[in-house]
Amino acid sequence: MPGVVGGPRVLLRRLREVMAGPGTAQERLDRIVRNIAANMVADVCSIYLLRAGRRLELFATEGLNPDSVHKATLKVGEGLVGTIADTATPLSLPDAQAHPKFAYLPETGEEIFHSLMGVPIIRAGRVVGVLVVQNRTMREYDEDEIDAMQTIAMVLAELIGQGDLVDPAELSETEARRREPYTYDGVGLAEGLALGVAVLHEPRVAVDRLIAEDPQVELNRLAVAMSSLRKRIDAMLDDQDVLAGEQRDIIEAYRMFAHDRGWREKIEEAIKSGLTAEAAVERVQMETRARMGSITDPYLRERLSDLEDLANRLLRHLAGKTETAAGDELPDEAILVARTMGPAELLDYDRTRLKAVVLEEGSPTSHVAIVARGLGIPLVGGCERVLERVEPGDMVVADGDTGQVIFRPTPEVAAAFTENLRIRTERRAEYAQYRNMPxxxxxxxxVKLYMNAGLTVDLPHLDETGADGIGLFRTELQFMVSATMPRLATQIELYANALAAAGERPLIFRTLDVGGDKVLPYMGAQREENPALGWRAIRLVLDRPALLRYQLRALLIAGAGKVLSIMFPMVADVAEFRQARQILEVERRRLERLGRPLPQAIRVGTMLEVPALAYQLPALLPLVDFISIGxxxxxxxxxxxxxxxxxxxxxxxxxxxxxxxxxxxxxxxxxxxxxxxxxCxxxxxxxxxxxxxxxxxxxxxxxxxxxxxxxxxxxxxxxxxxxxxxxxxxxxxxxxxxxxxxxxxxxxxxxxx
Structure with a gap:
């Protein structure tokens, strides 16, 4: 069976020579298809590029009627070439004319050719054309040949995108399509509206150098980067205090893929074909994306998505860039785009420049959503596979109220949202006049209007808004944004700062409301069928009384000389409240014995979040100083x-x-x-x-x-x-x-x- 003459490396070298050679763009493109046909031992080689109206136009051919160049066209989805463009997947057929999608173009003279192999030309995650070879005989193309064609298509995509082979004017429509607006209807997780530019939380590595000078050097670079990646993943998993639950499952999947021999061998084969290590990773990544497009099973799609993420991590290791964008200087109006984020990661960003966050995942009760709401940063989740389409620097409109995100909005849409932002700014100015009014x-x-808080960054809002006090201080946020259990002194400092900010205004601390969906990374996850109804909040700390005592001790010390208000969450039975209050009393007596200063007064209440407690009010009300309905x-x-x-x-x-x-x-x-x-x-x-x-x-x-x-x-x-x-x-x-x-x-x- 014929193969690739001299191997892909020889062909890639020749393509580079053609690219650097003399002649017009069309002349060089014609030489490219001749070289590919010769090296692939094919009777035909053709390049189709995407044009206006989702048409694929024949741009160059060796073997078909030359008069059909720039005349023969197919719509995306039409014929075999259109099908390849539509599905973004390769197609290999020994008898192309027997395929139900075969469409005959009489002007090309292709009726005498039977076998066909075509691959999409993909740039920045988008199909920009199709590369096809054909033979007169009914020929089976092997996997090595398909891989070689995909490698060639990858190089072509970059050359085409750079305007080196095709006049920029000829591709203006294709480039315009890349800038077309697109909309996601996600889920609003934190209210607000923002207009800005996209910044990737985990920046992509731009693969500028595709063709390797020395494959062995690239193999060595891959080995070093792969080792670094594996060590980092292994270290994360070995640290039992850092990962739990779904986070651990994700990293376990990363480790499985990182140690997968088949994945590494595919990258190595791509390097041996003549690509740099980065280009080889991207080449295998393209294949992963193609497979994702044809898989409907959500579990398998998630696993392939994990592999995609791992490839991005490997690219960053190759480039020596393993950190997130938080360490970079953000543009003035930054809208962060990520698959998911932890609350501590969000706090790493400059909040004077960060205007909104867009996530592929996320839920209203996720840690990052809670922190975003506290910071007043609009957040939209549920934008599935957005990272495959967004480009850094894209203009973005993010509406945390409706959950809608618009990338590359038209000038009219951008102007409308700018006007909306102006109106909101004016309203905020109007609301500011009420700050000192009763x-x-x-x-x-x-009516007393209190504000919710949970972090130091929330405290200035007390004076800014004229709130009557803090009706809910979520103490768990400090635990959630920390990689380890906050030390006693750290807790005391936060609670004391909050009391100082409140001054004479009331402040109510809610004890730890963790468990369920609020998994502390250093506590270990409990797999539960219904986590919202499971081992969480007061149930968890009553089973782990040392945790509650530790926190209550910090609160009592911080509240020395002040009125201290404490409430317990998720109480479902009066007995639970009695037990929690008894633990508080034990800690109060301990400090009293030690001669430590105590709060001037201690008010103890409960959250009413469980319907059962509403029917125990006659027994509960004599025991509490206040009730707060969640x-x-x-x-x-x-x-x-x-x-x-x-x-x-x-x-x-x-x-x-x-x-x-x-x-x-x-x-x-x-x-x-x-x-x-x-x-509250x-x-x-x-x-x-x-x-x-x-x-x-x-x-x-x-x-x-x-x-x-x-x-x-x-x-x-x-x-x-x-x-x-x-x-x-x-x-x-x-x-x-x-x-x-x-x-x-x-x-x-x-x-x-």
Whole structure:
């Protein structure tokens, strides 16, 4: 069976000589197809390039009718050449005319040729053309020949893209297509709108040198980089305190692939064919992408995606660039794009320049989403395979409210979003005027508007927003962004800084709410079928009392001489609260025995997030100093609908009468018992929902800092008495949701929502 004469290295060397030689672009392209045909022992070699209207135009041929050049065309998806372009996968056929997709082009004279092998010409992840060889005989092309063709196509893609073989004007339409806008409908994980330029969290390595001078040198470079990569992965897995759960599974997959002999041998073969180590990795990576396109099984796609990620890591090791973009100077309006991120990684970035984050993965309860919301950085997740399409420097619009991301927006779209940003900026300026105004309604009802916090970077927002205090300080964020358990002194410092920032304003610390989906990397994961309902929060720390005691000790020391408010999360039974409060008392007595200064007063409360606790209020209320309703968990448990699952999250409405009656009854019971009650879920930060809570009787709500202004503006335009009478008439009615009617009330009465 004929093969590649002299091997791919000889052909690549000849292609380089043609590229550097004299003549017009067309003359050099003609010489290239002649060289490929001769070296592949083919009767025909043709190059088709993508043109306007998704047409593939014959640009050069050896063996077909030369008059058909620039005249013969096929649409993407039409014929065998169009199929190769459409699927981005090679095609090898001993009898091409028997294939159902065969399309005869009479002007080419190709009817006498039977066998065909074609490969896509891919540049920057996009098909820009097709390279084809044909033979008169019914010939079987072997894998080595297909590999050689793909290597040649890779080199052609770079030459074409650089304009070395084709006049730039001839490819203007193709390049224009590369700049076409495209949109992802993801999931909004942190609110806000941003317009900026794309920055890759893990920058790609640009492969500038494709053809190797000395293959042995490239093989040695690969061996060094592969060894470095393997050592780094092994070290991550050997450190039991760093990885857990899904993170560990991902790195285990990396190690499996990194030690896979077949993967390495493919890269080595590509190097032996004449490519540099980087080009060889990219060559094998292209094959992986092609395989991903034809696989529907989600598990296999995920494994191939892991292999793609590993190839990117290997490229960075070859280039000596193993760090993320956090160490680089960001552009002024940076929008970070990544597959996934940890919360500590996000905190590494310059937040004066970082305007938004776009992730392939992510959920509303992911660590990075929680931190992004705290920092006020818009975040969109669920943009599947976005890294395959985005180019560094692309203009990006990211809408954390709707979950929509637009890459390379048209000038009209960019202008519309710029105007939207301007309006939002003006609104923020309007809200700023309310900072020092009291949170009082039109009819004189005062409502305490607290903010949620969890990190040192949140604390300045207290003064910036004019919040009445911190209604929820999430202490777990410090544990989540740290690679190891925070030391006692570190915890004390954070809690003391928070109390100092609050001054005389109230501040409520929530003890560790970890477990479930909030896996601490140094604690080890527990595989659970329903993690949200599993071993988490108060359940976890009561089973590991040393962890709770350690934290309570830090809180008591930090609160010396001040009013210290502590609440326990995820309490489902009064007995759990009693047990947790007893542990607090043990720690208080310990410090007292040691002669350490104690808080001036200790207030102890609980989160109400489990519906069962709502039916234990008569037994609970005499024991607590306050209650804070966590509406996020309470209502997802109430409706048995995972708020992080887009397929079911929209099946219920927070303003459904059943949910509102539950909240009203809890509020009424606490008020009757003289126990302060607040609500600190996401609904508190939305003006319409906050308006409804106030109408139900709540006089204290806690929200993200950015929501204080809009909610205060709403309150100052609301007549609470009038609205309460209105909602009382509706709440026992048959409506599935009261949202529309509440919106109508706000609109009719001029309440800004």
């Amino acid at each position: 949170a009082v309604s039109k009819d004189g009802v005062a 509406s996020n968990d309470l209502l997802q448990f109430f409706f048995a609908a995972d708020r992080g699952n887009p397929k079911v999250a929209g099946r219920y409405d927070l303003l459904a009468p059943a949910a509102l009656k539950l909240l009203r009854d809890i509020c009424a019971a606490c008020t009757a018992a003289g126990v302060p009650v607040s609500l 879920g996401e609904m508190a930060g939305r003006p319409l929902e906050a308006m409804t809570l106030i109408g139900l009787g709540f006089r204290s709500i806690s929200m993200n800092a950015v929501s204080i202004g809009p909610v205060k503006a709403m309150l100052r335009g609301l007549d609470v008495g009038e609205f309460r009478a209105y909602i009382d008439r509706l709440i026992d009615g048959p409506d599935r949701t009261l949202r529309g009617k509440i919106e109508s009330f706000a609109r009719d009465h001029g309440v800004p929502i």
